[in-house]
Amino acid sequence: MTTLAASSEADDILSASRSGRGRIVAGVPADVEVIVVGGGPGGSATAALLAEMGHEVLILDKARFPRHKACSEYINPGGVAVLERLGAMAEIDALGPHRMAAMRVFAPGGRSFLADYDGVEAGRTALGLSRYRLDHLLLRRAAAAGATVVEGAHVRGLLIEGGVVRGVEVTIDGTRQTIRARLVVGADGRHSVVTRALGIDASPSVLEQTGLVAHYRGVTGLDRFGEMHVGRGGYGGLAPLEDGLTNVAFVSPARRVAARDGGTLAYFEAGIASLPRMAGRLAGATMEGTVRGIGPMAHRATRVAGDGYLLVGDAASFLDPFTGEGIYAALRAAELAAPVASAALRRGEVTVRSLVPYGAARRRVFTAKGAVCWIVQGFIHQPPLMDYVTRRLDERAALGRQLASVLGNIGPAAPALSPLFLARLLRP
Ligand SMILES: Cc1cc2nc3c(=O)[nH]c(=O)nc-3n(C[C@H](O)[C@H](O)[C@H](O)COP(=O)(O)OP(=O)(O)OC[C@H]3O[C@@H](n4cnc5c(N)ncnc54)[C@H](O)[C@@H]3O)c2cc1C
The missing domain is CATH 3.50.50.60 (FAD/NAD(P)-binding domain)
Incomplete structure (x- = not known):
């Protein structure tokens, strides 16, 4: 048949x-x-x-x-390693991607933690490269x-x-x-x-989020780091790319995006304005092209x-x-x-x-990291918990390095699921 x-x-x-x-x-x-x-x-x-x-x-x-593809255009160190194995890195380097040694994650209360890939393994970096090129x-x-x-x-x-x-x-x-x-x-x-x-x-159906992204020129203060900014109504991301561009992202519940009053651009800009540290990076920057989005993403x-x-x-x-x-x-x-x-x-x-x-x-390869991702989602959707965990990660360098290794797909994810790791992270 x-x-x-x-x-x-x-x-x-x-x-x-x-x-x-x-x-x-x-x-x-x-x-x-x-x-x-x-x-x-x-x-x-x-x-x-x-x-x-x-x-x-x-x-x-x-x-x-x-x-173009709606994406924050950040390739984590594990992804860079696969591109190396595929033999693509010489051509990628010729496109001038932005190398990021670390990702700084800001909690809603303002505290931050540095996911320092270079600190996990010297020379390990993430890459910022537009999907248009990649x-x-x-x-x-x-x-x-x-x-x-x-x-x-x-x-x-x-x-x-x-x-x-x-x-x-x-x-x-x-x-x-x-x-x-x-x-x-x-x-x-x-x-x-x-x-x-x-x-x-x-x-x-439990995690229905919409991601909106745009390219900006003139974003300041990033240099060798990308940034994530967690707020109370969503989170934002900044990833420097090739040619002086920066990818700016805002992720929030799909139902709120669908119920927005004005256009997508106004919603996106209001989302960024709700994240004051991120908005500060964009003061004086200009958007190039349009806002692209996809949702629900999961x-x-x-x-x-x-x-x-x-x-x-x-x-x-x-x-x-x-x-x-x-x-x-x-x-x-x-x-x-x-x-x-x-x-x-x-x-x-x-x-x-x-x-x-x-x-x-x-x-x-993927199951343990998938579980870590769900746990991280639990943190970012509970602002007081995110504030608490971020402070712990900032204070305890060894824990921070372990999590950076997992988030960057540098080392295995299973250790971050061990009761010992979680106890160290959550213990007052
Ligand atoms: C807002 C947002 C931000 C993100 N940021 C990041 C990030 O910073 N870093 C990261 O690693 N990941 C990020 N992701 C995830 C990342 O974009 C995807 O995981 C990645 O693109 C998956 O690659 P893929 O090849 O599976 O699919 P895609 O990249 O989606 O490619 C699918 C291809 O299939 C084609 N296609 C679709 N339907 C058809 C059809 N019916 N017939 C023919 N062709 C078809 C499309 O044109 C497209 O070219 C983000 C995702 C979103 C939504």
Whole structure:
């Protein structure tokens, strides 16, 4: 049995297929070994690795690159390490990213704690680089590794035969077509069509936050640090980027953004004004471009792999940008997925069973950090607790270094979940 499944557009796709409107767009293959849906960091890195392993890979992205992406554009030290392993750092350095040795986190009461990566391991830094540049570079690297890239290719649903994902339904230049593949990689981000088509979307309803970001020129006082400012109605972030730009972010409950009186810009500016220290950094700075946003941001799929498919990046899981690991997680997932996918493809058996090691590797690498992220969310949503914890971290250098290591994905996260660590952090 052949079904074409998509969430809201399923009927449309089925009727298009039955009426024979679907046809092959010239130059795009109708049958490939691997389709990667989405050319963000997760998709491009997975595609590059699989292409280097000798597989035939087609990346489909609805956008045309370079394109902006709503993101605070901060790559944590763990993400930088993956970019080094991928061999991308020489080209990234040529783009002039801003190196950050630490992140200063301000609590609502004004106390701050320095997540000092350089203090954890000499020379470790985070990077500030616009997604306009980063994503385009990673996509070009995937193409250079041998992947075929089709931009402006909007995947509408999946081709599913007997419960097995066999390809995608895509619109390219206004024309629908079906492309078959032995493996479909869902790397299409927070609003993943792949997870919705499979019915495995399980986004949490408890943390519905909207993130708004913009670029500013003329922000002062940051130099080698980025900053996070936690307030009572949301939090803000400052990440210096290339070319003297700074990424300015404000994150607040999605329901408040939806119920705002004025426009998005006015809401964003009021949010920044509610964080006086952050607003001080912006005095005299000017915004370049527009405010971009996404919300609710949290997303989770109930499975990360199945017969004929696997998920990487936000399509698999994303919680909140406060702990700054979304890009790291997308790149790291590519490293975990590619060898498992390659082995399955070579055996000619791309099944839920053959992809089990990918899920196991994800649990090993991501589960403890995920728990730490939820604990951090608990702190930032309780201002008195955030004030208290920030003071403890500032006073106890060893605890601060341990947390910086975990937040920056420099060392393992499990120690931050130990009763001893939590007791030291919370003990009066
Ligand atoms: C406000 C905000 C701030 C953030 N700040 C940070 C930060 O500072 N540091 C950090 O590490 N992470 C941050 N994140 C998270 C980070 O942006 C994501 O984790 C990261 O982009 C995930 O990469 P990805 O490749 O999975 O998906 P994405 O980067 O979202 O890429 C998905 C790609 O898929 C394409 N696509 C989507 N749907 C389709 C379709 N149907 N057909 C074809 N193509 C499709 C899109 O065009 C896009 O190019 C932030 C997120 C938000 C919302």
